[in-house]
Amino acid sequence: MSKVAIIGGGIIGVATAYELAKLGEEVILFEKNYFGSGSTFRCATGIRAQFTDEANIRLMKYSVERWERLEEELGFDINFKQTGYLFLATNEEEVEAFKNNIKLQNKFGVPTRLIDMDEAKEIVPILNTEPFLAGAWNPKDGKANPFKTLFAYLFRAREMGVDAREYTEVVGLEHEGDTVTAVKFRNGGKIESVKVDAVINAANAWAPSINAMAGLRRDIVPIKPYKHQLVKTEPLEPGQAEPLVCPPSWNDSYIIQDGEDGGIICGxxxxxxxxxxxxxxxxxxxxxxxxxxxxxxxxxxxxxxxVRQWAGFYAKTPDKNPAIGKLLDNFYIAAGFSGHGFMMAPAVAEALADLVSKGHTKVPLDWDWYDPYRFERGELRSSAFQIG
Amino acid sequence: MSGNMIVCRCNDVTVEEIEALIDEGVTDIEELKRLLRIGMGPCQGRTCIPLVLSILARRTGKSPDEIPVPRARVPVRPVRVEVLVGGGDE
Known part of the structure; x- marks a missing residue:
């Protein structure tokens, strides 16, 4: 058994703590604010496999399969609902692009199909069909409650002995060559230190400063935060706009009915x-x-x-794909999720825990695609399909 | 306060539900807010937040002054979408 420190108490850090504990590792997790306070608790709740490249489609197909079983596995109501994602095309070129994306998604087992506006209207009764020609519809996409999901992972992780600390800021890492040996953190007024065998940087928007603590260049993984906002209406009757509905050509704008109270979230x-x-x-x-x-x-x-408006960060990399993998001998990163951390968490947490604990995984995560050193080498991926 | 007394009238949250979560170790008001949706309804927490603060203080032995109040969200009162976008369908 080794001792693994995780820095960052968002969904990625907490879910990875849970997965490592399941593998029998000893885990200490640090969150400098309250759990979920970074990006997780500010997200729009959406979960989709409708991406436009093989790596993200395959990862998200697996993640959705984990989401389907997560409530049972964690023994906690996380309100996961497969209410679908509906992308809408405003011109013929977009319809053609949708067809190509659908072909790629179908190739990897994601059941997206092109639908006409009559069917779209049945799925979203308050939809204005007039500006749109067709929709790309995947009924297996969906949404979940980010607050309950994070706490479901956290409660189970703690039951398995994970030492998860909030309001506990990491202030430094001790390292010998390419090996991180200890984590220094603030405990009340004093600085304490704990010896560890491995460290995971799951700080997303704040990850560059953790990389610097490990002796790496701050911008080795160039993550930049962008402020994204959401507006929510009063509760409406359920069933008005349950899927996420998005015409990408309208500045990636979307609406989705909150699975908890029926308010419409607008991004x-x-x-x-x-x-x-x-x-x-x-x-x-x-x-x-x-x-x-x-x-x-x-x-x-x-x-x-x-009734509400709030903001959070998309922690973006230059190609909007996250950086997932090993940076030093025993120093790993899963950060820069560019707005996709919540939906990817079940798959990424399992894959990363496997990598740290066993060195291999059955999760279809393309380590080359998400290689944290790709920026350093100037090898950008095609941009991950991002909305809002 | 009896256990089934409603603290948050927007989202029907009772004293019992709040106390149960505090006993499970969720003692941060930002986290209680999100798990129970207190202060997230149309009243923006005007009714419930002071009550939650007093329950939290009593249950954790802290003084109410030590507990930070969650950040208020705009708009302060619900506003019709029509008013903000200028009325037309566009």
């Missing part, structure tokens, strides 16, 4: 550079901008009331 690709590392300040331009798209997608929304 858009209107992004801002944060003014400081904790800049979660909502902006008025986003509020108005996102709602203009939302009422074009679903006109009845104009009668609803907005």
């Amino acid at each position: 858009s690709g209107i992004e801002h550079e944060p003014k400081h590392p904790w800049d979660y300040e909502p902006t008025y331009d986003f509020l108005v901008g996102v709602l203009r798209y939302a009422v074009r997608i679903a006109p009845p929304l104009k009668h609803a009331h907005v």
Whole structure:
């Protein structure tokens, strides 16, 4: 049994702690704020396998299969629902692009199909069908409650002995050559140190500073945070817009009905550079901008009331694919999820725990594709399909 | 307060539910908020947050002043979408 430290108490860190504990490893997890406070608790809840490249499609197909069994495995209601994702095309070129994506997704077993607007209207009763020609529909995509999912993993991890600490900031790593030997962290007013056999950097938007602590260049994995926001309406009757509905050509804007209370969550690709590392300040331009798209997608929304607006970070890499793998002898990273961390967590956590504990995995995760050193080598991947 | 007394009227959360989570080790108000959806309804926590603070203080032996209040979200009161986008369907 070895002792593994995980830095970052978001869904990736917490799920990986759970998977490592299942493999019999001793785990200590550090979160500098409260669990989920970084990006997980600010996400739009969506889970999809509708990507446009083999690596992300295969990873997400596996992840969705884990999501299907997660509630039973964790023994906790996480409100996972396969309500689908519906992408909408506004012109013929987009319809052609959808057809190509669908062909690729079908090749790897993802059952996406092209649907007409009559069928789309049946799936989303408040949809304005007029601007759209066709939809790409995968009924196996879905959504889950990010709060309950994180705590479900956390409760089970703690039962298996994981030492998970929040409000505990890591301030340094001790290393000898390419081996990290200890983690230094703040405990109340004093700095403590714990000897470890391996360290996982799961700090997402804050990962570059952890890499620097390991003696690496800060930008060895060039992750930059972008402020993305969401607006939510009052609860509507269930069934009005259960799938995530997105016309990508409308600035990646989307709506999705919250699986918990039926409010409509509205997102858009209107992004801002944060003014400081904790800049979660909502902006008025986003509020108005996102709602203009939302009422074009679903006109009845104009009668609803907005009850909340909040912000979080997309921790983006230059190709919008995460960096997953080994950076030094015993120092690993899973960060830079670019808005896809929540949906990928079940698959990535299992794969990463396998890598750290056993050196191999059955999870179909393409280690070359997500190689954290690809930026250093100037080998960018095709951009992961990203919305909102 | 009796256990089945409702603390959050927007989302029907009772004293019992809050106390059960605190006993499971969820003592951070930001986390209680998200698991129980207290303060996330149309009242924006005006009714429930002071009550949750007092339950949390009593249960954890802290003074209410030591417990940070969760960040309030905009808008302060619910606003009709129509008002924000200018009314038209576009």
